[in-house]
Amino acid sequence: MGEIISIVSQKGGVGKTTTAVNLCASLARLNRKILLIDLDPQGHVSTSFGFGKFDIKGGIYDVIHSSMNIEDTIHSTNITNFDLIPSNFDNEEDGKNYYIAPLKELKLKNILSSLKSHYEFIFIDCPPSLSNATSNALVSADSIIIPIQCEYYALKALGKLLKLTRAIKKHYNPELQYRGFLLTMVDLRNNLSKRVMNKVRYTLKGLVFETMIPRNIRLAEVPYYGKPAIEFDKSCKGSTSYLELAKEILNQDGTT
Amino acid sequence: MGEIISIVSQKGGVGKTTTAVNLCASLARLNRKILLIDLDPQGHVSTSFGFGKFDIKGGIYDVIHSSMNIEDTIHSTNITNFDLIPSNFDNEEDGKNYYIAPLKELKLKNILSSLKSHYEFIFIDCPPSLSNATSNALVSADSIIIPIQCEYYALKALGKLLKLTRAIKKHYNPELQYRGFLLTMVDLRNNLSKRVMNKVRYTLKGLVFETMIPRNIRLAEVPYYGKPAIEFDKSCKGSTSYLELAKEILNQDGTT
Ligand SMILES: Nc1ncnc2c1ncn2[C@@H]1O[C@H](COP(=O)(O)OP(=O)(O)OP(=O)(O)O)[C@@H](O)[C@H]1O
Numbered sequence: 001m002g003e004i005i006s007i008v009s010q011k012g013g014v015g016k017t018t019t020a021v022n023l024c025a026s027l028a029r030l031n032r033k034i035l036l037i038d039l040d041p042q043g044h045v046s047t048s049f050g051f052g053k054f055d056i057k058g059g060i061y062d063v064i065h066s067s068m069n070i071e072d073t074i075h076s077t078n079i080t081n082f083d084l085i086p087s088n089f090d091n092e093e094d095g096k097n098y099y100i101a102p103l104k105e106l107k108l109k110n111i112l113s114s115l116k117s118h119y120e121f122i123f124i125d126c127p128p129s130l131s132n133a134t135s136n137a138l139v140s141a142d143s144i145i146i147p148i149q150c151e152y153y154a155l156k157a158l159g160k161l162l163k164l165t166r167a168i169k170k171h172y173n174p175e176l177q178y179r180g181f182l183l184t185m186v187d188l189r190n191n192l193s194k195r196v197m198n199k200v201r202y203t204l205k206g207l208v209f210e211t212m213i214p215r216n217i218r219l220a221e222v223p224y225y226g227k228p229a230i231e232f233d234k235s236c237k238g239s240t241s242y243l244e245l246a247k248e249i250l251n252q253d254g255t256t
Numbered sequence: 257m258g259e260i261i262s263i264v265s266q267k268g269g270v271g272k273t274t275t276a277v278n279l280c281a282s283l284a285r286l287n288r289k290i291l292l293i294d295l296d297p298q299g300h301v302s303t304s305f306g307f308g309k310f311d312i313k314g315g316i317y318d319v320i321h322s323s324m325n326i327e328d329t330i331h332s333t334n335i336t337n338f339d340l341i342p343s344n345f346d347n348e349e350d351g352k353n354y355y356i357a358p359l360k361e362l363k364l365k366n367i368l369s370s371l372k373s374h375y376e377f378i379f380i381d382c383p384p385s386l387s388n389a390t391s392n393a394l395v396s397a398d399s400i401i402i403p404i405q406c407e408y409y410a411l412k413a414l415g416k417l418l419k420l421t422r423a424i425k426k427h428y429n430p431e432l433q434y435r436g437f438l439l440t441m442v443d444l445r446n447n448l449s450k451r452v453m454n455k456v457r458y459t460l461k462g463l464v465f466e467t468m469i470p471r472n473i474r475l476a477e478v479p480y481y482g483k484p485a486i487e488f489d490k491s492c493k494g495s496t497s498y499l500e501l502a503k504e505i506l507n508q509d510g511t512t
């Protein structure tokens with residue numbers, strides 16, 4: 001109960017937010033109670049549900065700066081079993097303070113502990129950097145999912161991320177596990193995708209999810225409609241692959 | 257002489273680095289002397305030229321922390337008219353200090369002034385965040401190029417970026433101009449791309465480059481070979497579109 005899973009990569013545009021939104025929606029469909037927290041000041045988790053400025057009562061950064069209680073920042077997504085906490089109160093607010101103190105305060109971890117008993121999974125969507133926000137998400141997590149876009153820069157970005165993860169595990173969070181590495185935007189018609197896929201499966205062996213997420217334009221279209229893919233077009237490859245991933249994760253635990 | 261152009265977007269994976277590398281390579285082909293500076297700790301500019309750990313003598317962050325002179329960090333790309341400054345000395349170095357002081361020090365701007373007389377254009381590739389690094393790049397720049405991936409999240413990200421740019425222009429850099437907004441990964445076969453393209457052209461009017469960069473797998477493949485697209489396959493759509501963009505930029509100045 002209450003496993004905290006952070007979705008991390010400093011490489012931009014690899015599918016962190018798309019994975020967060022669609023995996024959570026799939027797990028919710030499989031009757032798991034889910035909370036998704038948006039630690040990325042871009043606020044694309046709330047964008048994915050069509051939240052406008054006036055729909056957001058408060059966000060995780062308001063809690064981190066102690067101006068709000070975390071219970072007051074939990075928003076419904078109108079999907080059963082699926083709640084979210086946006087990143088910030090008002091996207092447009094000038095100079096909004098996104099600063100998170102370096103790790104010594106372990107602020108985020110303490111904040112989340114009160115929620116663990118209410119949800120089966122708590123996911124954290126991270127910004128594209130190895131900043132304090134991502135470090136806090138690594139310290140707070142029980143496990144992590146690392147999306148790897150099947151392209152060259154994303155492959156090269158792995159080294160630094162694994163180095164940070166190892167350092168966090170050693171000094172702050174010895175229990176931190178890899179839930180898995182997720183191949184995203186896979187297009188087996190092109191050699192680059194195949195080459196990256198083979199390299200990743202060879203180097204990371206059993207840590208890579210069997211499920212791969214294909215490049216599927218539907219996944220890029222659905223944020224415009226403010227819904228996860230499974231709620232908009234459940235038979236497209238984007239929806240089916242994230243549902244498959246959700247089942248694979250539950251199978252890892254021996255529960256389905 | 258010596259125009260400093262920053263390529264910025266906090267949205268990840270929109271084609272900042274791909275634009276930096278391929279636009280610079282095209283301008284160099286058109287006999288302009290070019291310097292490309294990598295302000296992104298990911299270091300993907302050097303990755304694009306196949307630089308390994310031992311090829312890097314020093315980077316811009318070494319200059320910012322005053323441990324090196326900028327002249328000593330300039331590396332040849334083996335392409336005529338095209339030099340680069342990597343982001344850091346050693347990609348793998350632990351805890352490497354990427355900290356840039358907030359704007360009050362205007363450190364980067366002062367560092368670059370000595371180079372302006374040696375190059376016709378100095379480009380800065382930025383990390384995917386609205387951090388101090390990006391702010392410094394906005395303060396140092398004469399003009400900026402903003403890549404917009406033709407997808408929904410990238411479109412939504414514009415508001416915050418324009419807000420920061422306006423604030424920088426007002427308080428720190430009144431001469432800052434928009435060189436242009438660049439539509440990237442355009443695929444006119446799908447509605448999403450068309451919708452974003454039309455929205456951007458309608459809202460930003462004359463600020464959007466005529467040239468659009470199509471989604472072209474070659475652009476994603478060439479970093480593996482350590483070359484810009486024009487040096488590897490000059491007839492692919494990726495190469496021709498960036499060459500077209502280079503010409504459009506020179507036409508803006510009335511020189512070709
Ligand atoms: N499997 C996929 N097929 C097609 N498009 C996808 C897929 N996954 C994500 N996308 C699209 O690619 C873009 C990047 O994805 P996304 O924004 O989720 O990545 P991210 O890692 O969260 O980015 P950032 O680093 O900015 O936080 C988005 O426009 C998204 O809609």
Ligand SMILES: Nc1ncnc2c1ncn2[C@@H]1O[C@H](COP(=O)(O)OP(=O)(O)OP(=O)(O)O)[C@@H](O)[C@H]1O
Pocket residue numbers: 010011012013128151152153154267268269270271272273274275296382383384440441442469470471472473474475476477
């Ligand atoms: N026009 C294009 N067609 C196809 N692939 C592209 C195109 N432009 C960029 N890419 C690929 O898309 C991915 C993202 O591009 P790139 O890394 O240049 O973006 P970025 O904005 O610099 O990312 P980051 O935010 O991580 O710095 C890369 O794998 C790149 O090779």
Ligand SMILES: [Mg+2]
Pocket residue numbers: 016017018040044126
């Ligand atoms: Mg994201």
Ligand SMILES: [Mg+2]
Pocket residue numbers: 272273274296300382
């Ligand atoms: Mg980049």
